[in-house]
Amino acid sequence: MSLTLSRRDLARLITRVENSERGAQDALSALYADTGRARVIGVTGAPGTGKSTLVSEMARVYRQRPDHPLVAIVAVDPSSPFSGGAILGDRIRMRDLAGDSGVFIRSMASRGALGGIATATSDVVDVLDASGFDIIIIETVGAGQLEVDVARIAQTVIVVESPGAGDEVQAVKAGILEIADIIAVNKADRDGVNQTISALQSALDIAPPSFHTHHQRPGLPPPPVHQPSGDAVAWQTCIVKVSALNKEGVGDLLDAIDQHQAYLHASGEGEYRRLQHVHSNVEARLRDLLLRAAMQRLSRADFEAILSAVSQRNLHPAVAAQKVLDSLQL
Amino acid sequence: MSQPDARESSSRSLRILIAKPGLDGHDRGAKVVARALRDAGMEVIYTGLRQTPEMIAEAALQEDVDAVGLSILSGAHNVLLPRIAEALRVRGMSDVPIFAGGIIPAEDIPALVQAGIAGVFGPGSPIADIIAFIRERTPIRD
Ligand SMILES: Nc1nc2c(ncn2[C@@H]2O[C@H](COP(=O)(O)OP(=O)(O)OP(=O)(O)O)[C@@H](O)[C@H]2O)c(=O)[nH]1
Numbered sequence: 001m002s003l004t005l006s007r008r009d010l011a012r013l014i015t016r017v018e019n020s021e022r023g024a025q026d027a028l029s030a031l032y033a034d035t036g037r038a039r040v041i042g043v044t045g046a047p048g049t050g051k052s053t054l055v056s057e058m059a060r061v062y063r064q065r066p067d068h069p070l071v072a073i074v075a076v077d078p079s080s081p082f083s084g085g086a087i088l089g090d091r092i093r094m095r096d097l098a099g100d101s102g103v104f105i106r107s108m109a110s111r112g113a114l115g116g117i118a119t120a121t122s123d124v125v126d127v128l129d130a131s132g133f134d135i136i137i138i139e140t141v142g143a144g145q146l147e148v149d150v151a152r153i154a155q156t157v158i159v160v161e162s163p164g165a166g167d168e169v170q171a172v173k174a175g176i177l178e179i180a181d182i183i184a185v186n187k188a189d190r191d192g193v194n195q196t197i198s199a200l201q202s203a204l205d206i207a208p209p210s211f212h213t214h215h216q217r218p219g220l221p222p223p224p225v226h227q228p229s230g231d232a233v234a235w236q237t238c239i240v241k242v243s244a245l246n247k248e249g250v251g252d253l254l255d256a257i258d259q260h261q262a263y264l265h266a267s268g269e270g271e272y273r274r275l276q277h278v279h280s281n282v283e284a285r286l287r288d289l290l291l292r293a294a295m296q297r298l299s300r301a302d303f304e305a306i307l308s309a310v311s312q313r314n315l316h317p318a319v320a321a322q323k324v325l326d327s328l329q330l
Numbered sequence: 331m332s333q334p335d336a337r338e339s340s341s342r343s344l345r346i347l348i349a350k351p352g353l354d355g356h357d358r359g360a361k362v363v364a365r366a367l368r369d370a371g372m373e374v375i376y377t378g379l380r381q382t383p384e385m386i387a388e389a390a391l392q393e394d395v396d397a398v399g400l401s402i403l404s405g406a407h408n409v410l411l412p413r414i415a416e417a418l419r420v421r422g423m424s425d426v427p428i429f430a431g432g433i434i435p436a437e438d439i440p441a442l443v444q445a446g447i448a449g450v451f452g453p454g455s456p457i458a459d460i461i462a463f464i465r466e467r468t469p470i471r472d
């Protein structure tokens with residue numbers, strides 16, 4: 001098992017992809033057929049719950065498995081809305097991985113995307129996948145409520161909670177639990193962990209996450225809803241207690257991931273999710289292209305005239321958008 | 331035929347690694363610089379305290395940074411900074427500019443420059459000087 005390109009070339013390709021530099025799309029198109037081999041795991045949760053520490057420990061324990069899988073980590077932190085700059089600090093918690101050439105860590109700024117990952121994260125995951133990494137772990141920005149886009153890329157989604165990190169009811173209302181395949185209750189070395197677990201358990205009992213039919217914005221027709229095939233029973237979101245800091249329970253977490261992956265395969269839900277991921281991916285790009293085409297057809301002066309009519313309340317925003325669409329002559 | 335790029339960025343953000351080699355436990359200066367660079371629109375990868383030269387060079391490689399900034403107060407700069415430059419060089423990254431700040435006496439600077447530390451910023455250097463250094467030394471890549 002080795003990478004298809006040097007780590008330096010890989011790092012540079014990621015930069016080109018992240019910036020949509022010249023040639024990046026051709027490279028992505030060329031490597032796309034070699035994607036789909038890696039196990040892609042998303043790790044999300046509120047700020048400070050210990051995602052980076054946990055991801056680091058997951059990678060370390062994976063590396064100790066007999067097959068020594070190659071592990072890549074993509075760690076996303078928010079960009080400043082004011083300057084566009086960012087401080088990417090997730091590596092601080094990953095120093096245990098230093099010196100292991102079977103691990104590759106890449107920090108990414110969210111660059112204005114609101115879903116907890118960057119727009120280019122899925123392309124970067126494709127690059128890592130095609131390069132030969134067996135396991136790819138995505139750490140999202142510290143997510144509150146709506147930052148659930150990682151579920152559009154990952155096969156298995158882990159939501160990290162920690163005792164006293166805020167009201168668990170909040171998490172339930174927030175919908176972040178809805179995307180959880182596994183809930184990792186981290187900082188189990190702290191007081192209150194059992195209360196946190198029972199609060200989460202009763203939340204799951206009230207509103208068990210259903211199959212991942214992510215709320216679709218109006219868009220392309222979604223794939224038909226998946227029914228588990230054969231005698232497969234629907235996956236029950238499970239809760240795993242871990243202390244990333246004390247290196248406890250992470251083996252159990254990886255076992256739970258194995259079980260979830262086996263479920264995805266046996267039930268056919270893995271295939272269904274793949275279709276959904278492809279669906280939202282193509283749709284997002286179509287949106288981009290349409291917007292770009294619209295802005296190319298429309299002169300700046302015409303666009304400003306429309307905006308000014310809207311701002312003077314002579315034109316409704318919806319009618320304005322329709323006008324722009326009409327100018328595309330689709 | 332080349333496909334259209336769905337997202338095409340006109341300007342690319344500079345990526346800067348800020349690291350603290352050595353054993354001293356003070357990262358205030360490093361954090362001040364990190365924040366200032368962020369406020370100047372750069373993406374700063376901050377790796378924290380007590381980084382070995384190998385850790386720094388490896389992070390610089392994986393993150394494909396445009397420059398490496400080092401904050402060092404321990405007095406070990408004459409040993410550590412050249413080692414970091416060397417660790418970058420063996421990874422084929424001698425083109426990545428290195429700058430350093432902290433308590434570095436003026437008489438040590440020529441040898442450090444010789445060793446590949448392109449910018450040395452002593453205590454009280456204005457942050458604007460560091461930003462200007464980075465902008466000058468990081469030409470737009472192809
Ligand atoms: N007691 C205890 N503290 C932990 C544990 N895991 C992480 N921490 C601490 O929690 C703090 C935050 O950890 P991070 O790993 O940076 O958390 P994060 O979720 O990645 O944070 P953001 O990326 O900023 O959202 C640090 O001080 C960690 O040392 C744990 O298992 N037990």
Ligand SMILES: [Mg+2]
Pocket residue numbers: 051052053089090139
């Ligand atoms: Mg983190």
